[in-house]
Amino acid sequence: MRSQKGMSMLGILVVLLVVGTLGTATVRLAPVYLDNWSLTRVLDGIVKEQSGTATSPAQVRQIISRHFVTNRIEVLSVRDLKISNQDEGVVIDASYEKRVPLMFNVDAVVKFEDAKYVIARP
Numbered sequence: 001m002r003s004q005k006g007m008s009m010l011g012i013l014v015v016l017l018v019v020g021t022l023g024t025a026t027v028r029l030a031p032v033y034l035d036n037w038s039l040t041r042v043l044d045g046i047v048k049e050q051s052g053t054a055t056s057p058a059q060v061r062q063i064i065s066r067h068f069v070t071n072r073i074e075v076l077s078v079r080d081l082k083i084s085n086q087d088e089g090v091v092i093d094a095s096y097e098k099r100v101p102l103m104f105n106v107d108a109v110v111k112f113e114d115a116k117y118v119i120a121r122p
Contacts, residue, residue, distance in 0.1 A: 025102055032098050032110050035075035042067050043094060043117050050090075050119045057083040060090050060119065090119040 007015070046063055055063075065078045075098065082093035094115035100108045 021103075025108065028100050028102055029108060029110065032075075032100055035073075036112050036115075038071060039073055039075055039094065040115065042071050042073060043092060043115070047092075047117045047119050052120060052122045054122060055090060055119060057085055057090055060092065064092070088118055089121045092117040092119070 043064070046060075046067060050060065050063065060083055061078060061081070064081065064083075067073070068078055076094060076096050080096060082091075084091050084093075094117070095111075095113045096115070097109055097111040100110065102108050
């Protein structure tokens with residue numbers, strides 16, 4: 001007697017369900033990470049450009065606003081940034097979280113907490 005080889009119909013459905021769920025999560029979450037990458041790139045450029053200059057938090061906010069418009073950064077508003085004057089320089093805190101609907105009533109919450117930048121004083 002020969003034994004059957006391969007997956008059963010139930011096994012195939014389970015694999016398709018897992019692959020479909022992971023694919024949906026990837027498609028929904030990829031734009032969030034791409035937006036964060038763009039935000040990080042813009043803020044890194046501003047910090048490099050302004051390091052060693054005597055800038056105030058208001059000037060930094062104007063510079064960030066111009067860069068946000070130019071680079072179409074919409075994931076975070078300039079008003080949402082915490083920009084403060086501290087001993088080491090102007091500190092930009094761009095930490096935020098984003099809620100993304102995945103499917104039905106299931107949402108994913110993505111936190112970006114390590115987005116702190118310092119524009120060093122001269």
